[in-house]
Amino acid sequence: MRISAPADTAAPTPRPPVRSRALSWIPGLLYDTAFRRYWTAQTVSYLGDQVSALAIPLIAVTVVHAGAAQMGYLAAAVWLPHLLFGPYAGLWADRRRHRRRVMIAADLGRFALLVSLPVVHALSTLTFTSLFTVAFGVGLLSVLFEVCNPPLFKALVPPGGYVAGNALGSGSRAMAKVVGPSAGGFLVQLFSAPFALLVDALSYLVSAVLLARIAPEEAPPSEDRVRLRAAGRFILRSRAIRAALAATATVNFFCFVTTTLFVLYATTTLGLGAGLLGTVLGAGAVGAVVGAMCATPLTRRLGVGRTFLLGCLTTPAPLLLIPAAHGSGPAVLVMLVGAQFGSALGVIWIDITAATLLTSLVPDAMRSSVFGAYQGVNLGMRPLAALIAGAVAGPLGLRTTLWIAAAGALTAFLWILPSPLSRSTPPAVGQEA
Structure with missing residues (x-):
């Protein structure tokens, strides 16, 4: 039988699990x-x-x-x-x-x-x-x-x-790319x-x-027939989510141009073999793991919005090293490893903070529809970027196209500057204790 606390007595606050010093590194959610x-x-x-x-x-x-x-x-x-x-x-x-x-x-x-x-x-x-x-x-x-x-x-x-x-989920995805x-x-x-x-x-x-084997209490289904137009209106009216979508779509488009051409550029222009190429790509996975590990303390210090802004700068800036790499030798390898590591670091910060914003700011009644619309625009940039990369790289050349892609991705932060994300964490976003 379940016993309720008396009306005039506050229910005791549940104590956090006692952790030994040896296990203190394990995140509390686990x-x-x-x-x-x-x-x-x-x-x-x-x-x-x-x-x-x-x-x-x-x-x-x-x-x-x-x-x-x-x-x-x-x-x-x-x-x-x-x-x-x-x-x-x-x-x-x-x-x-x-x-x-x-x-x-x-x-x-x-x-x-x-x-x-x-x-x-x-x-x-x-x-x-x-x-x-x-x-x-x-x-x-x-x-x-x-x-x-x-x-x-x-x-x-x-x-x-x-x-x-979100950091735990992104960390799992990054670690999977390593292993x-x-x-x-x-x-x-x-x-x-x-x-x-x-x-x-x-x-x-x-x-x-x-x-x-889990049975959480899910939010009830929406009683109103939410339409796609309503999800779009919500995104457009929310200054934070509108800016986040514009920034992530910009980063996704231009960075996927780089992704589409990178292997071709590295092998044909820079002459990397399969072994070195694997090392370079593996550096990106390591960068993603490091980014996931430091995301929580970083958001505690900067807030969710400013960490998102930092991710929008950190993701494209290292990509400038790719077209800057020229010739052969250890310096080229170091530049490519730095590009992959640094860019993956920023991508993880974007992923974690964007997911946190959507979780915090979207009402339960339209959570999935807004997420679906957001991802439709964001991930829809990838096939478009791949087609344009192939069409442009021929007449302009690989290196010129990569310079344009890196510079274009750097403009993503401009969407954030006039929004609440650049000044502080939106008040609806929960802060880490």
Whole structure:
């Protein structure tokens, strides 16, 4: 039987868990069982995704013998659902009572889709069409999962823990990028690319099981039929979110131009081999891990808004080192490593603070729809940037295009200066204790 405190007696404040000095480095949120299961589900999925990121392109090249155009279509298949369905998926999610169940269903759907590839390969019926269909289907289910995730995060994390919670998630994603490619390469060598996909499939199954073992009190579904126009109006009327979206979209567009051309520039212009290229790209993953680790103390010192502004400067500034690198030798390698490390550091600060702003400032009734619209614009910049990068780099040259991309990304901070983000943390954003 549950006993309530008397009306005239204040309920005692729950004591934080007692931690030994040896365990004091463990973030407080991980002592909460529900959050720990939620975070573990994310971490396992991120590791599995790194296996697929390597295995699916290898299947396309080695098994179905895809050409350059087909490889482009396959890469676009992952992002197209965000562009086409992200905002509408958010509207749909806001009307659902049990968004956690949608996330579990999305995990199980992705598990089934990925398992289908080694099955059809074993039957010698694997084609590019089946590969494209699975990639698109996984991308679509990922959109559903992601638009349902912000309400679940809000239900699990107290306001004062938003930055720490987002830092843990971003840290998992960054660490997966450090460990995942090596593990993926080992699994591909051991089992072949199609059967290595079973590891990613199992990661979704583990995620579904862990999410099924938590039961947070989710926000009720929206009673009003929120329309896409209403989500757009909310973003435009909120000075902080409007500035954040304009800045992140600017960074995303110009930085993805650099991402699209970087491997080509590094190998053909600078003459980097595969081993050195892997070292350079690995520096970016390390930078992301470091950024996630220092995000919480940084926001305590600067506030969420100013940390976001710092991220908008730190992300593009190191990219100037890429076109500045010339010739060969250790200096070039140091410049490229510095560019990848520094840029990834800033990206993580942007990701954590932007997620914190959305969690804090968006009402529960339209949380998923605003997140879907935000991501639709933000991630929709990537396929557009890739197309423009290919079209412009030919007549202008790789180095000139990279200079323009880095300079363009640096303008992102201009969106922040007239907004509340440049002066202080918006009052609705919870501060770390």
